[in-house]
Amino acid sequence: MLNLRETQKAMLTKHIKEGSAVADFTMGNGNDTLWLSNQVGVTGKVFAFDIQEAALANTKSLLEKEGCFENYTLIRESHHLLKEYIDCPLDAGIFNLGFLPGGDKALTTLRSTTLPAIEAAISLIKPGGCLMIAIYPGHEEGRLEGELICETLSGYDQKHLSAYRFNVLNAATSPYFIYVEINEKYKGGNR
Template sequence: MQERLTSEEHTMIDLIDLEKYFLSAHLFEGCTAVDFTMGNGHDTLFLTHAVGEQGRVYAFDIQPQALENTRALLEKENAPNNYELILSSHDRFEEYVEGGIDAGMFNLGFLPGGDKSITTKRETTEQAVKRAVACLKPGGGLVIAVYPGHTEGRVEGNRLEAILETYDRRFICVSKFEIVNSPTSPFFFVVEKGDHAPF
């Protein structure tokens, strides 16, 4: 018999599945995608298959362990050779990514199984998200997962919401998905740029 999942595990599974569902609308063969927070590589793996052989995936993390874990996962799962793993902060992605972005994923917080004192920080996250929105191609989209169960995560989420709600709805649509009766559960934003956005 399968062991019953905890409520937190159910939340995580739902979060991941929903993120990928919404982002899939912006992924296609040959597109450019960015994993802004590589972690252990699961989002990177998803993106490599979604963009196909002719697409390109750029994945960023500041921890060497994240690159090692991700590379091992991609090799184990026979991922297409369409990715670049970059040891750098996500707010510096424009130094590596050529042209615009069709789709991007942020999975904020700390490296699962790693040092929990090393987390994404609101200052660099704010800059990365702002620049990612600006670099989205018309019709492109981002998903941003936030983990308010720790102090930096709560602050990060509040700051991002304050920024995202300022975008002009005519050109940028921002949605938020959360469990309203569980304030420490993860939630995520979906940011979609309209086909006729002037930037």
């Protein structure tokens, strides 16, 4: 069976190199933050966001335990405010939506902040860069969040970006991901 997480990483790898600037917009327990840190190396930059103190503590502990490069900034803030913290164009970004693994399932990402965060992230991604968005439709907010994201991304002009959805066709509530690639020739302007 295809491993969606490994597929995501393989797709991201072509956009990330030593010295890249990247973001984990939903740091959770820090696994994506750690992976990104290792990909961009000592000269790269990783911005990681979460609203939960437990997520920051778990991530910081993981990064220290793994002897991670000190190339990251952990931000306890909603991802929709990302432009207040990111001061450079990004090569790639990751959204892993839903709730903190092992945390309170009542605390989940919400359409009201996720969509503005994705739109802000798209505006910061360099031409030729990408976003990876993991969606979990097994709970009501996740289903609604996914529908809104798909609807919004399908409205972008292909001159700006291409958005692809990867899912298991015969498992309606299984997680899926959306891969967004900014057109290399995109110069800005209307979506």
